[in-house]
Amino acid sequence: FITHPAAFLGFLTLVQWIYITSLIFLLLHYYGIAALGFTVANIIASHQFIFYKGTFDFLYKPKKGYNAIGIINPKKEVRQQIIISGHHDSAYEFRYMRTTPRLYRIRVASIILSMVLSLVIGWLIVVNAYWFQSHTAHIVFMVIIVLLGIANMQMLFFKSKNATPGAGDNLIASAITAVMAKIFSNYRPDYTRLIFVSFDGEESGLKGSKAFAKAYRECISSMPTYHFNMDSLYKPELIKFLTSDVNGFVKLSNEFAKQCVTIAHSKGHTATLFAMYPGTGATDAAPLAQAGAIATTLIALPTEVEKQDSVYHTMNDTTEHIEPEVVQATIGILYSVIEFLDKEIKGCPQILIKHQ
Structure with missing residues (x-):
């Protein structure tokens, strides 16, 4: 794009x-x-x-951006799909x-x-x-x-003028996306198509996810489509699921976010809901939500930077600041979300699925 x-x-x-x-x-x-x-x-x-x-x-000046996309179809017929994503571009350092x-x-x-x-x-x-x-x-x-x-x-x-290393924001999410694709290539769901995406251009205005949403709009609207996005993963105790995006002006799925929080709690994690507000920015969940996907983003970074230390958008955004437990927690939550949604759709009649 x-x-x-x-x-x-x-x-x-x-x-x-x-x-x-x-x-x-x-x-x-x-x-x-x-x-x-x-x-x-x-x-x-x-x-x-x-x-x-x-x-x-x-x-x-225009340039080319590149999204990386992989698709795994289910064992049986496709009744729904889940988009799992991170982004692989890093931000400029925010001096303040x-x-x-x-x-x-x-x-x-x-x-x-x-x-x-x-x-x-x-x-x-x-x-x-x-x-x-x-x-x-x-x-x-x-x-x-x-x-x-x-x-x-x-x-x-x-x-x-410095580009940050971008380990926590957001290469770790792209790495998790790739790992989950490898796992589910051997353990495919029954009725759920999985679409794994590493977006480009998130830090320059969600350009990769906007291009994806435009190209896959018909696919997204053709059946129930969930979007589990991941961004800025640092500490497990800071896990939150977004209910709004783009500085609070785009609504995400409150119900899906609550389901994810419930699943996180069942696995022993202290996850909460979080609504964006002016000045907090945006994530790649927004363009897909606007295209009709049932979307949320898992974040795990300080949202009260005046009270908590943060390496977000600085040159210190390196791997040593990503706690291994947050990676384990994210993988566990995501796996359980996919498993839960696939079981939920199993007993749903096709006539209801098409009109959901």
Whole structure:
């Protein structure tokens, strides 16, 4: 598939320069142009990083991405299918995860807030300049927007040029996917087709899973299709199953996530549910959920980085920070989920399966 890997985080620099240019227009009293600049900056940032739309990818150089896909058919007729996945690309280092991890969420929140408020204040300056003409209000608005600009400047230093080793995020999940494919090549389910995928381009805006969802949309909608995605595996006590994705704007299967938690508990693991919220990012479960799959993602990383140490998106994301127990737990949970779903579908009449 064709992707534009530099586009996803490329907005960090692009938006910042639009912001600075808009600020200059404000100082030159071109209030309308400045407000339009703040609007454009918000549209680009929200489309690229908040909603993962990739609307402005065309501004960056295209490259080829590669998903690795393997399919194992069941012993008997196919009544359902389960997609098991990880992703094999690694992220750029997030500088603030290395330098100020305890303040990471605050810094991300301040960037998002500065973008939204700059849009509001920019248009308030326009309204005041052409209708109310209050000098005091103008001074207050200008001071606020300059302070917002200081917070916004953090975007210029958010990403370093270093690519992380990506052991926990997310090569371990791709390795587990390959191991599970090997296991089930010898122990095929009765009625469940297994599709094993290692996605490319997750860190540049879910590009591999989007390409897969587009190519396999008809296959996904043809029968009950589950998606068990894995991402960022570090410690077994941190296992969570996602009920939402893409910064909270895409719903995953709450019921499937609960089933996975129940299975994890039955195997002695302290798994919980987790809902994404703005600033937490996205996983490859989202595009497949949007294509009709019953999807969730298993994660096992700190979600409260101000309280817990994390190597996520840093140069320390190496194998020694992946506890062997989390690998064993993930394999055990996944095996049991496949076994459970195959037994569940066994007694389901075909007429119900086709209309499920």
